Amino acid sequence: MRLIRLGAEPSAVGADVRAALTTWGVGNEIVGGVALLGVQPPDCPRPLDAVVVMPRGVLVIVGVDLPDPAMRLEAPLAGQWKIDGWPLVSPDGTPNPATEAVEAATAVAHRIQAMRATPLPVSTVVAVGPYVKQVVQPTSDLNRGVRVLHPKPTTLMASARELATSALPCSVEQAAKLLAVVSPSGSPPQVAALLAEGFSDAPTPDLASASTMLIPKVTDPRPTSRKRLPWLLWAGGAVVSLLLVVWLVVALASGDDTAAAVSESPPPQPTTVVVDGTSFTPQSAHRNDECAPQAYGDVKAWLIANECRRLERAQYETAIDNRKVTVVVASLDVLDAPSAQAFHAVVVAPGSGGINGLDGKPLERAAFASSIKGTRVHIAQAVWAGGAGDPLLDAVAKQALRLPAQ
Known part of the structure; x- marks a missing residue:
């Protein structure tokens, strides 16, 4: 110093x-x-x-x-x-x-x-x-x-x-x-x-690309094999044809409801995002072309007076010592890089307000982190699920800056 x-x-x-x-x-x-x-x-x-x-x-x-x-x-x-x-x-x-x-x-x-x-x-x-x-x-x-x-x-x-x-x-x-x-x-x-x-x-290179992985949940862990002999393909085809005939007979006998049930596919599972060893499970996401209605305090006043092209927000869930944590990340695209710098200065000022959660309400005493890149300002907030935040969640908020907002 x-x-x-x-x-x-x-x-x-x-x-x-x-x-x-x-x-x-x-x-x-x-x-x-x-x-x-x-x-x-x-x-x-x-x-x-x-x-x-x-x-x-x-x-x-x-x-x-x-x-x-x-x-x-x-x-x-x-x-x-x-x-x-x-x-x-x-x-x-x-x-x-x-x-x-x-x-x-x-x-x-x-x-x-x-x-x-x-x-x-x-x-x-x-x-x-x-x-x-x-x-x-x-x-x-x-x-x-x-x-x-x-x-x-x-x-x-x-x-x-x-x-x-x-x-x-x-x-x-x-x-x-x-x-x-x-x-x-x-x-x-x-x-x-x-x-x-x-x-x-x-x-410094953007940290958003560092130490971050997308890991989809596997719905069927059984591996497939491509080393079978060609004659097995013919046998497999015969079995499939036989099963199709049986399925058609059952479908016709049972009516449309049963056929619909047979053809229904399971819903896709959420993707887990891992940042520096911490897993974040996406819960929901939202995009707004009007930014100011989703903010409060001085942050809202700045967004009313200045142009903001788009606000993207996403909510994640993680855990610390088996205690659930709610994380909300927001990415705001403003007019230009100088505007992004000016807006970021408002965001980090003590008592200047912030961006609401996806339920339209401020997160109570949320741990906070922010960053800036080009015309975008990124904000991450972390609170205990169903409650408020505390300084123990500061590290989680910093990690959450690397999460995608959409």
Whole structure:
């Protein structure tokens, strides 16, 4: 991780953030990337302790100074924060300081979208101090890509790895543009420095074709043999002719209903799609020429205002430890590649909404992953069958990006 200090830390805990990032050292042995310290991107409402641009994601780190050290901090995004069971009272009367942090991260995501920079996922880290032993967050907040933590090197590193979820790594050229968008003043690092931090020097091949197999279910496992002698063909033909005569006699005697029953073929079995050893069974699929009615939140607003040619969705089923998982994948074809990048930036922004399931309803607290290729944006969501999702399903959502949407 290469550090570039642009200004003073706006919070006292920002010094801990800088110290944690410094321990990672230069290069990509830990996570790689470039951290801009003390930066205030254009249109951002406040200075930020750090914006970390990694090959597979962007972290917006906002420091929050607590009045005292704490053993346990309850930190919901919407609700009262509590320190060791006591409500945290802020000078301006807000129930918690996370609101400003999320607004700042949203402003950075919108800035990246407006400037059509690389659509990496933008996540939020609220760094709290001077010391907190344990932070408790609702699962729904974790699924939004927001982490509240005391910035020890290990906890901050774990969050960086967990939140950097882009299927494709950012190239050197894209990274330079992204850094310039976040901080227009100054110059991005040289190409050699960006390569050393894990950014690619060329577009990465599409992962959709990697480690994916289609395995049809076999309805008749008995092998056929082609090594019989020719005289067996004549014998077989005679037997078949005899059976046809018998079948005609039975059909005529039993009526049309019986004949229809004899000629009925079994329904085809679904195809199993295997991605990295995980089997996904298709359940249903649907295609829409109008995309906006199948979305909600900011995603729907963007689709109303912009052209979307087609939406393809498919539902799959898999299992983890004998517990069923419902997976919904969506592929949206928009006007052009720049539009796809702009739309993807909206999709990955915290709290921006998403695409409904095939039943027309949002998936509750779904594990989420997304990718982009050309004019198409791919979205994968995973929840426990009949219920909501949790972080345990993040790996399933990433795998599901390689599933066909039709």
